[in-house]
Amino acid sequence: MKLYNRGMIIAGIVVFLIVATFPFWYGRGKAVSPPDLKLDTPAIQQLKEKLCVETAPYMRANHMKLLAAWRDGAVREGNRSYRTADGRVFQVSLTGTCLECHSNKKQFCDRCHDYAGAKPACWSCHIIPEEVR
């Protein structure tokens, strides 16, 4: 059977193929290594037990929710202490607690955020310690 309007149909199919396979040809099939998060800041190396506020898998997926809860609690209710599930108590502070250990924003926060395309609004209010020092 004849293919009518052959030129237009084939051009359309070619455009569809190019658009649909965009991720395949854009990266040229080059393997990308996942971001390398640096956990070797002086503060972390001094810790006896290398444990964040909560467990690492929880923090990886939920840190933004925890930080949002911290922000709302501290700013609106003046709640400045956080008790973890296993009874440890932390001061609620991004600069004082989080960044005390993770003082390497460029090698820690940014690497994952850039990789996943996340744009946290933290730094529109908070200072970045390593830039101030």
Add this chain to the structure above:
Amino acid sequence: MNLIAALIAVLILTLSALGIAFSATLSFLLTAILPYAAFTVFIGGFIYRIVKWAKAPVPFRITTTCGQQTSLPWIKNNPLESPSNVWSVMGRMALELFLFRSLFRNTDVAIVGQRPVYGSAKWLWFFGLLFHWSLLIIVLRHLRFFIEPITPWIKSLSTIDGFFEIGVPTLYLSDVAIVAGLTFLFLRRMTVPRLRYISLVTDYFALLLLLGIVTTGLLMRHFFPADLLHVKNLALGWVTFAPAAPKGVGTVFYIHLSFVFTLLVWFPSSKLMHMGGIFLSPTRNLANDNRMKRHLNPWNAPVKVHTYEEYEEEFRDKMKLAGLPVEKE
């Protein structure tokens, strides 16, 4: 009944996805083999349908009567509603593709005081447009998982989409719009008796499947966060043909993937093929040039014609004798 069947189909999908999440072998199948299978079926099926449609001859111009066709120079024509050349056809197609022109023309009739009264009905147009545009934006935003480094235009699209910075992580406007659009399209089929009567299982299934994809996506973003590091590792693994087994992505992610792969596999054989089919709609893509060009029917049997010139050539002498006027002396 149709609705219940579609609902059951979606539930079976959800349950099987849950089963897959708890089995190592099956989750390997879902994350390493099914993506390629689903994508191949989608691409292959899509091209098959287009080629099949293109083989159907459309010998005559199907003109729609919503605009004045090009005729005499002193009659004002409407190039977008009744195009007569390629550029006007492109204009009409663009209006249809980007703004759903033909849905905008939708009317509703009601009996007011024993008289039928016609009025415009823009609801379907509005929510249809809302749904399709947000779906496009959402698909484009998902490219952030498939390419590294992420191109600036994808980042800016996400920034504009999350312009109001509501909540953490930011609520995307397209997510709200797609839920609104799909909910309207679904409730429309449920509540309007005429539509309920003509709705098939697949009509409900398409909407429920899309709603399922959107719901699981929103759950992963706002309620049960998936570890995006592993999600991106997996997506990048697909496009570099080295899929890595994901860790810590949660069961919702598996349901999301199962829905998406079902959609991809089902797409070419469903009514959702209007994505490709809209380009081939004869009432939109054929110029109204019946009076300018002769369009031959490809399956016409060859007809032996005897033109006037040939006729005159044959009988000129006799015509002259009879005193009939001839064109050539």
